[in-house]
Amino acid sequence: MKNKYLLLPLFLFATILVKAQIPNASFENWDTINNTCNSWYSLNDAFGFTNTSRENISVDGNYSIGLVSLSVPGFGIVPGLATTGVLNTLTNTVEGGYATNERPDSLIGFVKEDVLSGDTSSALVIVYHHGTTSQEIGRGGIYFTGVTTGFRRFSFPINYTSSLSTDTILIILSGGRLASVSAGSKITIDQLSYFPSSGTGINLPLQQEISVYQTPSDIVVEHAENNSQIQLLDINGRVVSKNEMNINTTNLMNGMYFLQITNSNYETYSKKLIIQH
Secondary structure, eight states, rough: OOOEEEEESSSOOOOOOOOOOOOTTTTEEEEETEEEEOOEEHHHHHHHOOOOEEEOOOOOSOEEEEEEOEEETTEEEEEEEEEEEETTTTTTTTEOEEEOOOSSEEEEEEEEEETTTOOOOOEEEEEESSSSEEEEEEEEEEEEOBBOSOEEEEEEEEESSSOOOOOEEEEEEEEEEETSSSSOOOOEEEEEEEEESSSSOOOOOHHHEEEEEEOEEEEEEEEEEEEEEEEEEEEOOEOOOOOOOEEOOSOSEEEEEEEEOOOTTEEEEEEEEOOOO
16 A cells, blocks of 8 residues: 555654655755756656756755746746655555665754745654554654745654554655745755764754643743743644743634644754644
8 A cells, every 4th residue: 555645734743863865855856957956856757847957056055956836837836845755646646665674753844934924834753653554653744834034953853653663754855835825935955964973973852941831721831041932833824823931722612723833043843732622
């Protein structure tokens, strides 16, 4: 059975800390004739679109990858897409991933954001185990909703629901979303790695410092810096609350939400929350 992930608004979501290798994680290697990034599949490969590009800026190196949403006749708003899997154009799903037995704790990277107001871009990791049947055993992700003048560091945990071994990891990066009403949202991504990294072993102090808990009517954030950016997003990536340490959920619909907190060092904390009245 193939791994499948619907190419719809990207839904975000026993750990062993390991070193793992992401193919072409610094986006240095490109097929410049076809304008495609080696080891990463894009809509450039499937349709010849130009919404995935080699960018001549980098955190450490020469290049990064740019992903921008386009308005395409007959398709509507098409997000920029880069994935370690492959797009099945018949079923409109991303399938597969790259083979590995690693079980990473978190994904770390650098992003330059130019996202239109009301739109979102995203990064997603899905971990699979293939046995008698194929099943997802871990997932993590983050939304990008802002505008930055340069690269900032981001990180998010991968949450595991099973102790089964890993054999495939699927990473999906998206500039914009299919539900967008306007084209032009762009993210530029560089220097992906897992925690701990293959270099200095980056830690995640923000994940350790912040605490979040829920009451029947509130989401309460504690120990975040006073100037942190706090956003609560619904499953479609819409911001429903911004910069509140005590978020009243009385008027929010039941369902899955995603809390993102970014501090002054551009470290990002992400947490999946379920609201059920």
